[in-house]
Amino acid sequence: xxxPKRLTLVPLAGVxxxxxxxxxxxxxxxxxxxxxxxxxxxxxxxxxxxxxxAEGQTxxxxxxxxxxxxxxxxxKYDKDARQVEVVLQQSKRIVREGPGILxxxxxxxxxxxxxxxxxxxxxxxxxxxxxxxxPDASAARLRDGLEARGARNxxxxxSDTFGRPWREGLVDIAIGSAGIAPTADxxxxxxxxxxxxxxxxxxxxxxxxxxxxxxxxxNAGVPAVWIDGIRPSGDGRIHETLRDSAQDLFR
Amino acid sequence: xxxPKRLTLVPLAGVxxxxxxxxxxxxxxxxxxxxxxxxxxxxxxxxxxxxxxAEGQTxxxxxxxxxxxxxxxxxKYDKDARQVEVVLQQSKRIVREGPGILxxxxxxxxxxxxxxxxxxxxxxxxxxxxxxxxPDASAARLRDGLEARGARNxxxxxSDTFGRPWREGLVDIAIGSAGIAPTADxxxxxxxxxxxxxxxxxxxxxxxxxxxxxxxxxNAGVPAVWIDGIRPSGDGRIHETLRDSAQDLFR
Numbered sequence: 001x002x003x004p005k006r007l008t009l010v011p012l013a014g015v016x017x018x019x020x021x022x023x024x025x026x027x028x029x030x031x032x033x034x035x036x037x038x039x040x041x042x043x044x045x046x047x048x049x050x051x052x053x054a055e056g057q058t059x060x061x062x063x064x065x066x067x068x069x070x071x072x073x074x075x076k077y078d079k080d081a082r083q084v085e086v087v088l089q090q091s092k093r094i095v096r097e098g099p100g101i102l103x104x105x106x107x108x109x110x111x112x113x114x115x116x117x118x119x120x121x122x123x124x125x126x127x128x129x130x131x132x133x134x135p136d137a138s139a140a141r142l143r144d145g146l147e148a149r150g151a152r153n154x155x156x157x158x159s160d161t162f163g164r165p166w167r168e169g170l171v172d173i174a175i176g177s178a179g180i181a182p183t184a185d186x187x188x189x190x191x192x193x194x195x196x197x198x199x200x201x202x203x204x205x206x207x208x209x210x211x212x213x214x215x216x217x218x219n220a221g222v223p224a225v226w227i228d229g230i231r232p233s234g235d236g237r238i239h240e241t242l243r244d245s246a247q248d249l250f251r
Numbered sequence: 252x253x254x255p256k257r258l259t260l261v262p263l264a265g266v267x268x269x270x271x272x273x274x275x276x277x278x279x280x281x282x283x284x285x286x287x288x289x290x291x292x293x294x295x296x297x298x299x300x301x302x303x304x305a306e307g308q309t310x311x312x313x314x315x316x317x318x319x320x321x322x323x324x325x326x327k328y329d330k331d332a333r334q335v336e337v338v339l340q341q342s343k344r345i346v347r348e349g350p351g352i353l354x355x356x357x358x359x360x361x362x363x364x365x366x367x368x369x370x371x372x373x374x375x376x377x378x379x380x381x382x383x384x385x386p387d388a389s390a391a392r393l394r395d396g397l398e399a400r401g402a403r404n405x406x407x408x409x410s411d412t413f414g415r416p417w418r419e420g421l422v423d424i425a426i427g428s429a430g431i432a433p434t435a436d437x438x439x440x441x442x443x444x445x446x447x448x449x450x451x452x453x454x455x456x457x458x459x460x461x462x463x464x465x466x467x468x469x470n471a472g473v474p475a476v477w478i479d480g481i482r483p484s485g486d487g488r489i490h491e492t493l494r495d496s497a498q499d500l501f502r
């Protein structure tokens with residue numbers, strides 16, 4: 001794999017607050033045009049939240065009936081039982097329960113805190129925002145929509161902000177992608193001395209998501225970042241990079 | 252926290268192969284000068300390997316006597332028992348054992364595969380490269396050395412490439428830092444609607460390391476990347492961002 005020569009990351013500011021049914025490709029094209037960004041030969045990283053909002057992936061908590069399990073957890077840790085119930089419904093499996101936090105395996109297979117459900121930047125005080133149903137498909141639709149508006153040879157990555165075991169702090173990670181290979185395959189390549197490389201599968205999409213995350217400060221109104229300098233190649237769904245449960249040492 | 256307006260990442264190519272005792276601040280200053288980079292108001296991400304090589308953090312495997320445990324593991328998975336022995340010695344604890352892989356807690360407290368020991372780009376076929384003894388101190392020394400050669404207001408991040416649970420592929424992560432707060436603290440800040448933010452501690456140093464990783468393709472000879480556009484502020488050691496074991500759900 002050839003390393004890019006230089007990368008430039010430009011925030012797409014000025015995207016309006018997104019509501020269900022909004023034409024995201026159109027709004028992002030307009031934001032790019034305002035920033036004089038040609039969406040060509042690069043990667044657009046878009047935060048999950050605006051995609052979920054445009055897709056109507058929200059729940060009105062006033063309509064949620066919490067289960068006994070949700071009520072138990074909520075009482076123990078002073079949480080909103082209705083939101084806990086939504087987290088449980090979004091989860092295939094609870095991986096760990098900590099003080100006030102559920103580490104969930106989502107229906108998609110992502111392992112993250114509270115199944116990715118949160119209320120920051122929600123359109124109302126009782127609205128919880130869910131992850132998109134199929135973030136890879138969301139990325140592909142967005143990419144098609146941008147290409148229909150003149151974008152060329154771009155990849156789209158849908159990012160979310162996850163915690164990690166063992167370390168404090170959160171990083172942005174790819175939960176959906178289109179138009180780029182999410183991991184590079186360097187198996188069989190040699191190091192500078194001619195020995196086989198030991199580190200062979202960079203998670204390109206995750207590195208791009210993390211890079212964009214530097215500019216996506218959560219209350220700065222930057223829901224998307226354009227990364228120039230990397231010519232996207234290959235294709236593949238993030239879903240395929242989720243480790244097979246039989247291979248995973250941290251189930 | 253104010254979001255940066257635009258980030259530019261420039262690879263420092265042309266750094267010679269590093270040997271024990273080399274003057275890394277001098278060699279990196281020269282590489283930056285060749286690329287016309289002023290090391291000012293930005294972040295230099297340096298891969299762990301050249302730091303370990305400069306510091307002589309290597310082991311000659313021909314002098315290693317493997318223990319019974321190392322021999323067992325090596326025979327089971329067709330590994331080099333001497334290298335397994337080094338991995339065990341670098342570890343405080345084996346977190347998980349998988350097929351041919353040890354997930355270790357290093358003496359520093361990092362949790363990673365094979366305690367960060369590897370042989371890619373090593374100066375000889377029997378040489379294994381270890382992590383620096385104190386990567387935060389390495390970052391601080393390098394920063395001091397660069398400032399002594401004219402660099403101004405820069406942060407230095409030492410990065411390494413780690414795997415993660417649940418997902419395939421590797422990302423670069425910060426194992427040492429100087430001159431920047433490794434995590435931002437947004438607790439108490441409000442979202443765009445005036446609600447408290449739920450995602451409050453971006454792991455800035457890790458996001459910067461991951462971003463730089465895009466340009467540090469392992470056999471492309473790019474051991475350092477300059478990130479322009481982020482004015483480093485604060486300070487703190489990566490070591491302080493390792494999660495307290497009592498709080499960790501994945502021990």
